[in-house]
Amino acid sequence: MLGFLKGDKPTRTEADQAQDSPPQPGGWLTRLRSGLTATREKFGSQLGALLGRHAHIDESLYEELETLLLSADVGVASTGLLLAETRKRVARERIEQPGELKNVLKQCLMQLLEPVAQPLSVEGKRPFVLLVAGVNGSGKTTSIGKLARYYQAQGRSVMLAAGDTFRAAAVEQLRTWGERNGVPVVSQQGGDPAAVVFDALQSAQARGIDLLIADTAGRLPTQLHLMEELKKVKRVIARVMPDAPHEAMLVLDANTGQNALAQVQAFDDALRLTGLTITKLDGTARGGTIVAIARYKPIPVRFIGVGESIDDLHPFDAREFVDALFD
Numbered sequence: 001m002l003g004f005l006k007g008d009k010p011t012r013t014e015a016d017q018a019q020d021s022p023p024q025p026g027g028w029l030t031r032l033r034s035g036l037t038a039t040r041e042k043f044g045s046q047l048g049a050l051l052g053r054h055a056h057i058d059e060s061l062y063e064e065l066e067t068l069l070l071s072a073d074v075g076v077a078s079t080g081l082l083l084a085e086t087r088k089r090v091a092r093e094r095i096e097q098p099g100e101l102k103n104v105l106k107q108c109l110m111q112l113l114e115p116v117a118q119p120l121s122v123e124g125k126r127p128f129v130l131l132v133a134g135v136n137g138s139g140k141t142t143s144i145g146k147l148a149r150y151y152q153a154q155g156r157s158v159m160l161a162a163g164d165t166f167r168a169a170a171v172e173q174l175r176t177w178g179e180r181n182g183v184p185v186v187s188q189q190g191g192d193p194a195a196v197v198f199d200a201l202q203s204a205q206a207r208g209i210d211l212l213i214a215d216t217a218g219r220l221p222t223q224l225h226l227m228e229e230l231k232k233v234k235r236v237i238a239r240v241m242p243d244a245p246h247e248a249m250l251v252l253d254a255n256t257g258q259n260a261l262a263q264v265q266a267f268d269d270a271l272r273l274t275g276l277t278i279t280k281l282d283g284t285a286r287g288g289t290i291v292a293i294a295r296y297k298p299i300p301v302r303f304i305g306v307g308e309s310i311d312d313l314h315p316f317d318a319r320e321f322v323d324a325l326f327d
Contacts, residue, residue, distance in 0.1 A: 035306025
């Protein structure tokens with residue numbers, strides 16, 4: 001039966017943990033820098049040590065720099081691009097001291113990342129429909145709860161659609177977010193995901209909701225029948241609201257590393273992705289994955305996550321990110 005979830009609170013979920021985890025002191029930039037500690041060991045600390053070992057800028061230095069970038073999961077194509085641009089700037093600016101390569105590399109990273117650092121605007125549509133996809137374990141459902149809180153803080157009314165009808169825990173997570181934040185959640189246990197989203201969209205229209213966020217079942221790109229189901233959900237949304245979904249977002253776990261590229265390609269084929277959210281950057285030294293994605297398929301990176309706290313999902317800012325990697 002379709003409807004708004006009410007009743008007793010479920011067992012503790014990631015939503016409870018996120019609500020209970022207090023934000024680290026010092027604001028977002030402090031949390032970002034702390035969350036990127038493991039990746040910064042590659043970009044900042046190891047880079048400094050590398051440059052300190054060389055008296056001159058030569059091929060052996062470039063070879064070591066290539067190895068460092070690859071070890072941070074920057075990716076082969078992105079590493080090649082960064083090294084080529086670094087060489088050009090060194091020649092053009094007549095740089096001779098290895099220590100100066102740090103700022104050159106920062107500038108090159110900024111040049112690559114700035115085009116994809118595009119915040120998500122939910123203006124102009126009512127409801128604005130945000131369809132969220134991802135593999136199991138990517139942090140998708142928890143990210144939806146945090147997104148709901150983020151846009152609520154901006155004064156938006158939010159509704160959630162529990163389109164992950166195959167996983168009871170996902171429904172419970174959304175239910176917890178809904179109860180704690182006063183956000184209505186539409187669900188149908190074990191039913192058709194497209195029907196759930198259809199019902200939620202009609203309800204959101206009737207109630208004048210600003211933002212509808214639709215969850216979907218976690219799936220692997222190789223599960224072709226489930227990828228077809230995603231396409232069906234998108235088609236059903238368009239029947240109710242022809243220009244929707246207004247955002248098709250993929251949630252990626254940063255620990256996935258270079259496998260994230262295959263996920264981006266598969267979900268883009270199914271949904272024509274318009275945005276990415278990259279989670280769990282605090283648990284990996286693979287923060288360079290963002291750079292690899294920006295080079296491989298420059299889809300806007302909307303949000304990044306660096307912890308379990310409700311405030312640890314934040315719009316992606318290229319300059320903040322690069323500064324946190326090096327300083």
